[in-house]
Amino acid sequence: MSDTVQTTPARAHLDDLAAFVSASPSSFHAVQEAARRLTESGFTELSERDEWPTGAGKRFVLRDGAIVAWIQPASARPTTPFRILGAHTDSPGFKLKPKPTTASHGWLQAGVEVYGGPLYNSWLDRELEFAGRLAFADGTVALVRTGPFLRFPQLAVHLDRGVNSDGLRLDPQKHLNPIIGVRDAASADVLAHLAALAGRDGDEVAGYDISVAATTAPAVFGMNEEFFASGRLDNLSSVHAGLAAMVDLPDEWDAIVVFAAFDHEEVGSESRSGASGPLLADILARIGAGLGATVSDSARAFAGSWCLSADAGHAVHPNYPERHDPVNRPIVNGGPLLKINANQRYTTDALGAAEWARACAQAGVDYQEFVSNNAVPCGSTIGPLTATRLGIRTLDVGLPLLSMHSAREMCGAEDPAAFTAAIAAFLHPTA
Structure with missing residues (x-):
């Protein structure tokens, strides 16, 4: 990466994203790197085969190409809600x-x-x-x-x-x-x-x-070095943002904060390590059981919970503007996306939109709305799968990209740091 400009917080964050992507050529390498970073930040790895500690702590579990980490505060009770950031580790x-x-x-x-x-x-x-x-x-x-x-x-x-x-x-x-x-x-x-x-x-x-x-290294480029190019931004940009937010959160708050990065989203998520599988539900159930939660307690906890599904989205393409909605036209460095689809390919509803607006306001970042052109089929994410499996209110967000699913995608150089800040504010709201 270029060293021609003075390092800023956004640029330092971008350098860290570049290092994360470079260390993660496969979903298995991505969770290995995530585990390394979590361990350095005081998280403890647990095995699904073992009994788990029931008290407060920072923990994570690996399953193949997926990882789930959580922060359980000392104040947690059987009805304590969850704040979940969901992403995926695989790329096409x-x-x-x-x-x-x-x-x-x-x-x-x-x-x-x-x-x-x-x-x-x-x-x-x-x-x-x-x-x-x-x-x-x-x-x-x-x-x-x-x-x-x-x-x-x-x-x-x-x-x-x-x-x-x-x-x-x-x-x-x-x-x-x-x-x-x-x-x-x-x-x-x-x-x-x-x-x-x-x-x-x-x-x-x-x-x-x-x-x-x-193998080409990530790079900052553009007239004012305002762009960032890399492989696997869909969706390692969201995995990195969730990790970066997670390791800086306080230990104590009135929710159990969860980071879940699944595998196999690009092929439908139907695997033991995908979002359609039981991984997240199993872990939430074991956390609840450790707190002595009854079926009713768990239902109450889920009723107060939120899941933020983070996956890359589309910036308007200047050479193909007709492929985008004529009114909603996100650009890079305009802030992260709130992804909306009437047919529930994205899960965002009115309450989710309000929650994302709150988080971005708390973080001091702008956001943009994305909706597909009516004549262009909309993609989907892990959001609908998580909402369907768990019944937890879910919304969909992401970084605006050009060249999605290319071997080398691009985003704005300012957007990753803003995205991480908004995710942190979602996971840890303040009054």
Whole structure:
């Protein structure tokens, strides 16, 4: 990142976001980095297999590519409400297939499968890496990352003369097979290379969850350095904001504050570590049980609780303004978004909008409203899933981005710090 401007609180925050994203090429690395930061801030890791302490404390639990942390104050009672920040750790891209090492016409390649809805063309001609977890036959697990290792090479314009006039068409099975070398496949093995990074042999690998990630470092740019570009801003920008807010909160308040970052949002959240799974409900139930909560007590606690679903949103695109609502046109550095959809693809209602306005006013930051063009289908988030599973009042917010689902997205350089401040005010309201 550039050092040409004087460091400000917003810039220091941006540098920390860059460091977090760089440390998090996969959902598993993201929760590892989150756990490291929480531990340094006085949180204690718990195992789901153990009995949990019932008194006050700062704690967190890992489940695969998800993490849930909470602050339980000494004043907590069976009916104490929860203040929850929900986000997701995964990003759209590609994952390694079984039998991944292949060869074609003298090139060594890797077999990958599309994960979620990436913008295919944005992944072309970039230095990429493999990152994720390996499970070994002896039951141990290791996180690995290769650094620059693979590339999706685009066909030269000389061999596709109409590409600029007729458009680029990519068949994900035919055209998105990355190159990794020029040796014969018999003399090379992707899994062996990954295992060696963990100090193991390839034949010890019994399973793996390996993603593809861009390796280009985050950067501040623009005429006045007002923009920030990085991979995985959807949705590590929200994970980082929630973490940054969480570690600075006071220990004592009249709510139990929770940070929940789920995996698999980009593919529907239907997994044991996704927002449609039981993770958050299980943890809230165990916290309540530790406080002696009855079924009635828990229902009362949930009735007074709030969940802030934080996920990236769209800034108006200057070259495609017709794809946006003609009146509500968020811009970068205009403040975080309040996301609204009449069909409940986002959960924000009137009370949620008022709560977000209160939080932003407390934080001293502006916010913007986002609503889709009526002719353009609206995306969704973990918000509706959480509201449906728990019955907790939920609202949807996020950073405004350009190039969402690109290998390299961008936001405003001022927005991440403002977003974190608003989240902190949501989690810890003051009179």
